Amino acid sequence: MEKxxxxxxxxxxxxxxxxxxxxxxDCRQDGYFTCYQEFSTEKEAKQYITERKEETxxxxxxxxxxxxxxxxxxxxCYSGNWKGSKYGYSNYQNDFKTEExxxxxxxxxxxxx
Numbered sequence: 001m002e003k004x005x006x007x008x009x010x011x012x013x014x015x016x017x018x019x020x021x022x023x024x025x026d027c028r029q030d031g032y033f034t035c036y037q038e039f040s041t042e043k044e045a046k047q048y049i050t051e052r053k054e055e056t057x058x059x060x061x062x063x064x065x066x067x068x069x070x071x072x073x074x075x076x077c078y079s080g081n082w083k084g085s086k087y088g089y090s091n092y093q094n095d096f097k098t099e100e101x102x103x104x105x106x107x108x109x110x111x112x113x
Contacts, residue, residue, distance in 0.1 A: 006045040007035035015080025019045045052077055059102035061109070062090035068113055072102040 010017045018033070019042060028035035039045040058076040063070035067089065072089040075082045075095070083092045085109065093109065096102045 005038040005040065006042045007038045008045050008049065009033035009035050010078075012077075013081050015078050015082075017049065017078060049078075058095040058097060060095040060108050061093040061102050062087050063093050063106075064090040064107055065113065070106050070109055072099060072106055075098070082096045
C-alpha cells in the first residue's frame with residue numbers, strides 16, 4: 001500500500017485552495033488547481049497555509065483616480081489576482097508590510113489629487 005499524504009491544491013489566480021488526501025498515484029492536477037505541497041498529516045498542511053498567509057501578508061494601496069477614491073486592503077498569497085483587475089477601476093499602487101505605512105502612502109496620493 002502506498003503512503004497517504006495531504007496535498008494543498010492551489011489556484012493562484014483565484015486565490016483559492018483546498019487540502020486533499022492523496023495516495024502515490026493520485027493526480028496532482030485538478031482543473032485550475034495544482035498540488036504544489038504535500039505533508040504527512042492534515043494538521044501540517046493547515047499549519048503551512050497559516051504560516052504562508054502570515055509570511056506573505058501585505059497592506060496594498062489601491063486608487064481610482066477618476067473617482068478620486070482609494071483604499072488599503074490586506075492581501076496575501078491566497079488573495080487571488082489582487083495586483084490585477086480584482087478591484088475593478090481601483091488600480092494597485094504599492095504595498096507595505098504595515099497598515100500604517102500604507103495609510104501614509106494613501107494620504108500622500110490624496111494630497112496630490
